[in-house]
Amino acid sequence: MSASPRLSIDVAAAAAELLPGLRASPPLAHCITNSVVTGFTANVLLAIGAAPAMVDIIGESGMFAQIASGVLINLGTPTPEQRAASLEAADGATSAGTPWVLDPVAIGALPVRTELAAELVSRRPTAIRGNPSEILALAGLSAGGRGVDATDAPDAAIDAARSLAGRWGSTVAVSGEVDLITDGERLIRIANGDALLTRVTGGGCALGAVMAAFLGSARDTDIDVLTTVAAASLVYTVAAERAAATASGPGSFDVALLDALAALEPGDVIAAARVEEGAL
Amino acid sequence: MSASPRLSIDVAAAAAELLPGLRASPPLAHCITNSVVTGFTANVLLAIGAAPAMVDIIGESGMFAQIASGVLINLGTPTPEQRAASLEAADGATSAGTPWVLDPVAIGALPVRTELAAELVSRRPTAIRGNPSEILALAGLSAGGRGVDATDAPDAAIDAARSLAGRWGSTVAVSGEVDLITDGERLIRIANGDALLTRVTGGGCALGAVMAAFLGSARDTDIDVLTTVAAASLVYTVAAERAAATASGPGSFDVALLDALAALEPGDVIAAARVEEGAL
Amino acid sequence: MSASPRLSIDVAAAAAELLPGLRASPPLAHCITNSVVTGFTANVLLAIGAAPAMVDIIGESGMFAQIASGVLINLGTPTPEQRAASLEAADGATSAGTPWVLDPVAIGALPVRTELAAELVSRRPTAIRGNPSEILALAGLSAGGRGVDATDAPDAAIDAARSLAGRWGSTVAVSGEVDLITDGERLIRIANGDALLTRVTGGGCALGAVMAAFLGSARDTDIDVLTTVAAASLVYTVAAERAAATASGPGSFDVALLDALAALEPGDVIAAARVEEGAL
Numbered sequence: 001m002s003a004s005p006r007l008s009i010d011v012a013a014a015a016a017e018l019l020p021g022l023r024a025s026p027p028l029a030h031c032i033t034n035s036v037v038t039g040f041t042a043n044v045l046l047a048i049g050a051a052p053a054m055v056d057i058i059g060e061s062g063m064f065a066q067i068a069s070g071v072l073i074n075l076g077t078p079t080p081e082q083r084a085a086s087l088e089a090a091d092g093a094t095s096a097g098t099p100w101v102l103d104p105v106a107i108g109a110l111p112v113r114t115e116l117a118a119e120l121v122s123r124r125p126t127a128i129r130g131n132p133s134e135i136l137a138l139a140g141l142s143a144g145g146r147g148v149d150a151t152d153a154p155d156a157a158i159d160a161a162r163s164l165a166g167r168w169g170s171t172v173a174v175s176g177e178v179d180l181i182t183d184g185e186r187l188i189r190i191a192n193g194d195a196l197l198t199r200v201t202g203g204g205c206a207l208g209a210v211m212a213a214f215l216g217s218a219r220d221t222d223i224d225v226l227t228t229v230a231a232a233s234l235v236y237t238v239a240a241e242r243a244a245a246t247a248s249g250p251g252s253f254d255v256a257l258l259d260a261l262a263a264l265e266p267g268d269v270i271a272a273a274r275v276e277e278g279a280l
Numbered sequence: 281m282s283a284s285p286r287l288s289i290d291v292a293a294a295a296a297e298l299l300p301g302l303r304a305s306p307p308l309a310h311c312i313t314n315s316v317v318t319g320f321t322a323n324v325l326l327a328i329g330a331a332p333a334m335v336d337i338i339g340e341s342g343m344f345a346q347i348a349s350g351v352l353i354n355l356g357t358p359t360p361e362q363r364a365a366s367l368e369a370a371d372g373a374t375s376a377g378t379p380w381v382l383d384p385v386a387i388g389a390l391p392v393r394t395e396l397a398a399e400l401v402s403r404r405p406t407a408i409r410g411n412p413s414e415i416l417a418l419a420g421l422s423a424g425g426r427g428v429d430a431t432d433a434p435d436a437a438i439d440a441a442r443s444l445a446g447r448w449g450s451t452v453a454v455s456g457e458v459d460l461i462t463d464g465e466r467l468i469r470i471a472n473g474d475a476l477l478t479r480v481t482g483g484g485c486a487l488g489a490v491m492a493a494f495l496g497s498a499r500d501t502d503i504d505v506l507t508t509v510a511a512a513s514l515v516y517t518v519a520a521e522r523a524a525a526t527a528s529g530p531g532s533f534d535v536a537l538l539d540a541l542a543a544l545e546p547g548d549v550i551a552a553a554r555v556e557e558g559a560l
Numbered sequence: 561m562s563a564s565p566r567l568s569i570d571v572a573a574a575a576a577e578l579l580p581g582l583r584a585s586p587p588l589a590h591c592i593t594n595s596v597v598t599g600f601t602a603n604v605l606l607a608i609g610a611a612p613a614m615v616d617i618i619g620e621s622g623m624f625a626q627i628a629s630g631v632l633i634n635l636g637t638p639t640p641e642q643r644a645a646s647l648e649a650a651d652g653a654t655s656a657g658t659p660w661v662l663d664p665v666a667i668g669a670l671p672v673r674t675e676l677a678a679e680l681v682s683r684r685p686t687a688i689r690g691n692p693s694e695i696l697a698l699a700g701l702s703a704g705g706r707g708v709d710a711t712d713a714p715d716a717a718i719d720a721a722r723s724l725a726g727r728w729g730s731t732v733a734v735s736g737e738v739d740l741i742t743d744g745e746r747l748i749r750i751a752n753g754d755a756l757l758t759r760v761t762g763g764g765c766a767l768g769a770v771m772a773a774f775l776g777s778a779r780d781t782d783i784d785v786l787t788t789v790a791a792a793s794l795v796y797t798v799a800a801e802r803a804a805a806t807a808s809g810p811g812s813f814d815v816a817l818l819d820a821l822a823a824l825e826p827g828d829v830i831a832a833a834r835v836e837e838g839a840l
Contacts, residue, residue, distance in 0.1 A: 036318040036334050038596040042761035047810050052761065053666065054596050054637055060670045067669070077334055079361050081639050106333065109347070110340045199542065201322035201332065250327050251538025258811025262759065316598040316614050357614055359641050386613065389627070390620045479822065481602035481612065530607045531818025 011188060012273035014223045015231035016266035018214055023049035027069030027216030030098075031209050032056040032086050034076025034105065037202030040254070041072075044206040047261035048235070050213035061085035065092030069216025071100035072209045073120060075113040083116050090123040099126035099215035099225070102170075103208040108137030121168055126215055127229050128164060129173040129208045132157035139163045154180050158187075162280055171225045173211070175204050179233050182280055183226040190230060191274040193237035194244035196253040207236050230275070238272045239264050291468060292553035294503045295511035296546035298494055303329035307349030307496030310378075311489050312336040312366050314356025314385065317482030320534070321352075324486040327541035328515070330493035341365035345372030349496025351380035352489045353400060355393045363396050370403040379406040379495035379505070382450075383488040388417030401448055406495060407509050408444060409453040409488045412437035419443045434460050438467075442560055451505045453491070455484050459513050462560055463506040470510060471554035472517035474524035476533040487516050510555070518552045519544050571748060572833035574783045575791035576826035578774055583609035587629030587776030590658075591769050592616040592646050594636025594665065597762030600814070601632075604766040607821035608795070610773035621645035625652030629776025631660035632769045633680060635673045643676050650683045659686040659775035659785070662730075663768040668697030681728055686775055687789050688724060689733040689768045692717035699723045714740050718747075722840055731785045733771070735764050739793050742840055743786040750790060751834035753797035754804035756813040767796050790835070798832045799824050 029050045033041055038054055045052035055064040058081060065071045071093045073086045093100040102125040104117040117138055121128070128138065132154050136142030139160035154176030161172040165184030174180040179190040197203035214232035215225065223231070242264070243256035309330045313321055318334055325332035335344040338361060345351045351373045353366045373380040382405040384397040397418055401408070408418065412434050416422030419440035434456030441452040445464030454460040459470040477483035494512035495505065503511070522544070523536035589610045593601055598614055605612035615624040618641060625631045631653045633646045653660040662685040664677040677698055681688070688698065692714050696702030699720035714736030721732040725744030734740040739750040757763035774792035775785065783791070802824070803816035 034334070035315055035595055036322050036332075039319055039599055039761055042596050043810065043814070046759050046761060052596075054594070055666075055670065056637060057639055057672060059672045064670065077336060079337055079359075079639075106335075110335065110344065112337060112339045199326050201319055201326060249539030249542040250323065251535035251542075254323070254538075255535055255811035255815055258814075259809030262809040262811075314614070315595055316602050316612075319599055357616060359617055359639075386615075390615065390624065392617060392619045479606050481599055481606060529819030529822040530603065531815035531822075534603070534818075535815055 011227055011230040011234055011275045011277065012270045014227045015234045015269045017221065018217050018223065018228065018231050019235060019264070019266055019269065021220065022213060022217040026051040027213045028053060028067070029209055029213040029216060030055055030064055030068035030071045030089070031074070031212070032061060032082060032089055033072060033074035033205060033209070036076060037205040040202040041206045041209045043258055044261060045209055045213055047258040048210060048213065052209070056082050056085045058084045058088060062088035062092035065089040065098055065100070066096035068098055069219065070212035071098055072103065072212040073100060074103040074105055074205055074208055075107065075117060076105040076205060078113050078116055086116065086120060090120055094123055099212070099219070101125060101127045101129055101208050101212045101215070103129050103205060104134050104138050105205070107134055108142060124168045125170050126225055127171045127173060127211055129175065129211060131175050131204065135164065135172060135174050136160045154178060171229045173229055173233060175207070179237065181226060181230045181233060185280055186226060187278055187280040188226065188230045189276040190233050190237060192234060192241055192272060194240045196244050196247060196250060197240050199250040200254050207233065210236050234273055234275060235264065235269055238269050241272060291507055291510040291514055291555045291557065292550045294507045295514045295549045297501065298497050298503065298508065298511050299515060299544070299546055299549065301500065302493060302497040306331040307493045308333060308347070309489055309493040309496060310335055310344050310348035310351045310369065311354070311492070312341060312362060312369055313352060313354035313485060313489070316356060317485040320482040321486045321489045323538055324541060325489055325493055327538040328490060328493065332489070336362050336365045338364045338368060342368035342372035345369040345378055345380070346376035348378055349499065350492035351378055352383065352492040353380060354383040354385055354485055354488055355387065355397060356385040356485065358393050358396055366396065366400060370400055374403055379492070379499070381405060381407045381409055381488050381492045381495070383409050383485060384414050384418050385485070387414055388422060401444070404448045405450050406505055407451045407453060407491055409455065409491060411455050411484065415444065415452060415454050416440045434458060451509045453509055453513060455487070459517065461506060461510045461513060465560055466506060467558055467560040468506065468510045469556040470513050470517060472514060472521055472552060474520045476524050476527060476530060477520050479530040480534050487513065490516050514553055514555060515544065515549055518549050521552060571787055571790040571794055571835045571837065572830045574787045575794045575829045577781065578777050578783065578788065578791050579795060579824070579826055579829065581780065582773060582777040586611040587773045588613060588627070589630055589632065589769055589773040589776060590615055590624055590628035590649070591632045591634070591772070592621060592642060592649055593632060593634035593765060593769070596636060597765040600762040601766045601769045603818055604821060605769055605773055607818040608770060608773065612769070616642050616645045618644045618648060622648035622652035625649040625658055625660070626656035628658055629779065630772035631658055632663065632772040633660060634663040634665055634765055634768055635667065635677060636665040636765060638673050638676055646676065646680060650680055654683055659772070659779070661685060661687045661689055661768050661772045661775070663689050663765060664694050664698050665765070667694055668702060684728045685730050686785055687731045687733060687771055689735065689771060691735050691764065695724065695732060695734050696720045714738060731789045733789055733793060735767070739797065741786060741790045741793060745840055746786060747838055747840040748786065748790045749836040750793050750797060752794060752801055752832060754800045756804050756807060756810060757800050759810040760814050767793065770796050794833055794835060795824065795829055798829050801832060
């Protein structure tokens with residue numbers, strides 16, 4: 001991401017450029033994530049071609065964020081050790097210019113992670129990914145959902161996403177039947193994906209890690225953050241569609257998703273993309 | 281579970297009533313569980329139609345147990361943080377009337393979890409699930425197994441189960457080739473299931489989570505705790521049988537179990553049920 | 561492993577002897593491992609016929625290492641609790657004569673685990689398993705890789721492996737396209753395996769657990785440590801080859817690997833073995 005990033009937001013073309021680049025030079029995706037999805041997240045990253053590293057302890061996460069290509073901080077099961085390591089990682093990433101993604105899982109109703117999310121967002125994450133309830137809660141506009149479920153429709157979170165983007169300079173991705181990605185000025189809608197993503201654990205969490213990997217790869221290109229985050233979402237949701245086409249249920253979907261991510265070609269993404277781009 | 285619960289223990293009929301109810305209104309299943317099975321447990325809950333949430337830190341688990349539909353406390357890898365969070369959750373569940381399940385994994389030989397299990401059981405869990413060795417150890421009748429293996433036959437644990445049920449008012453489920461469920465007065469035997477459940481990690485642990493979800497759903501019905509716990513076991517073991525019929529080994533069984541749980545219909549459960557009900 | 565272990569290192573024959581023995585009398589494989597691979601590791605152990613137990617807390621891991629058949633200490637996500645529990649387990653294993661395996665994941669660049677690995681290796685593990693970068697770092701010959709990736713070729717780690725074996729009396733296994741196993745005098749090369757093992761998380765970590773299980777089983781035989789560690793690698797990599805032959809990608813490979821491990825017969829191992837044995 002150079003000083004004057006490309007303004008075009010042709011998401012499918014960006015995805016088709018980033019995917020082979022990522023595979024040719026695997027970005028080191030540093031994840032601090034929840035205990036439920038660590039294995040699945042690492043497998044998603046490996047499947048797509050990235051190099052995962054789950055470094056989530058005090059004394060290591062800060063320095064590792066400096067050498068990583070991209071960082072994910074996911075608040076799903078924030079132990080005291082992980083909370084301190086998350087702040088350390090955010091500071092390390094910031095000091096080194098490493099792009100980082102905040103996934104504020106289940107904030108709003110749960111006080112410990114809500115406070116942590118507030119501390120983290122003030123460090124200006126490169127991207128924020130969440131369901132509508134979480135984005136509303138992070139913007140201070142809602143008490144949040146009852147857990148990791150989205151209890152609000154994505155469009156209900158557009159104002160919150162704009163507010164977060166404006167305040168912290170972050171690109172904000174709101175997951176839902178149609179994914180919304182905005183930098184506060186432009187808005188991208190991605191209609192790809194499958195409902196089975198909501199029937200497996202980590203369906204959303206792993207996407208945050210993919211975004212961190214793509215942001216790492218995009219550092220070698222002139223593709224901007226908004227487009228990169230959208231490209232990550234597009235690749236992931238197109239793979240999910242292909243997986244769903246062969247799956248018999250959530251178990252076989254998980255397996256097929258990993259296979260589809262590994263097999264996906266740039267042309268597949270371009271052919272399947274259902275992306276709308278416009279002003280916010 | 282109303283004040284005068286239905287006395288009938290027609291387990292298959294109860295399962296056939298609870299399963300669509302659960303899917304129509306997904307219970308929030310709050311799990312504090314071990315690091316080995318978190319992902320699989322969440323996937324089992326999602327597959328069956330419930331909403332999992334792994335909230336296992338101090339300062340969140342107690343309040344979350346109050347808003348959850350049902351709670352699982354599994355002692356498989358009890359870090360200090362999880363131990364404190366478990367007591368907090370048990371107290372939160374008790375104060376709010378949330379049903380909760382205790383799974384005393386590998387107690388007996390291992391002192392830290394054995395002491396924790398004693399503290400938890402005195403808080404009167406709605407249900408207790410374990411293998412025979414664990415149930416014997418929890419009742420103080422055995423030094424316990426050498427790990428998560430069942431080293432005693434289920435019938436050897438009947439006296440221990442009766443003792444626990446009488447002392448703490450809990451429904452006790454003993455896993456084995458034939459599952460035993462008792463409230464201290466009535467005894468239900470479920471002969472469904474497959475040996476492959478013992479060849480995958482979390483085969484038993486995830487059942488505890490399913491029990492918590494079913495107990496959450498049953499709060500809207502007049503089905504009693506004993507019947508609900510048995511219905512959860514029946515649904516799970518019937519799905520396991522269907523999965524085993526198509527599996528080539530433990531890996532494909534895990535996948536097929538998730539698919540089978542998602543596809544299972546009430547009529548499937550009724551047709552396959554092998555349940556015996558009687559006095560203890 | 562008797563006082564005068566067999567000197568022959570016919571690895572395939574040893575594997576063919578150990579595998580049915582392990583299944584007939586499942587070794588209790590005590591694992592302290594990272595949060596990313598706990599579930600997969602337990603499933604690999606169950607698939608091959610061993611009994612996994614993840615006991616990684618202070619106050620339990622030391623005593624459990626004394627009753628376990630074999631112990632794995634993997635440093636992938638070493639929380640303070642796990643670090644203390646690892647030292648406790650190493651001491652317990654040593655005092656009881658339980659064989660134990662050290663997997664120094666991602667040491668070198670990351671200071672906390674690097675210091676812990678130094679403390680552990682001085683306790684003289686029975687076996688050490690790592691990729692070339694980790695073996696080099698443990699021997700003090702390299703700053704280590706950037707994570708769990710192997711950034712050096714296995715042969716580049718031969719001197720480091722010899723040094724570690726000589727200094728600590730450990731058998732050292734270096735993973736790569738060809739696996740190297742040495743006790744400082746003899747060197748075994750195993751050419752089995754598949755690149756898909758590097759596309760799934762835990763592909764290497766689970767092998768460390770399989771080594772611990774095999775070392776536990778070998779205690780009842782006269783097969784020496786070097787041969788046992790090589791036999792574990794051989795069984796695992798032959799199963800990986802069989803899995804890769806049917807897999808469509810990393811997701812289906814993981815599933816097929818578990819199925820293949822459960823189905824593998826001694827004759828399959830002998831027929832597929834590509835093993836070279838010689839002086840170092």
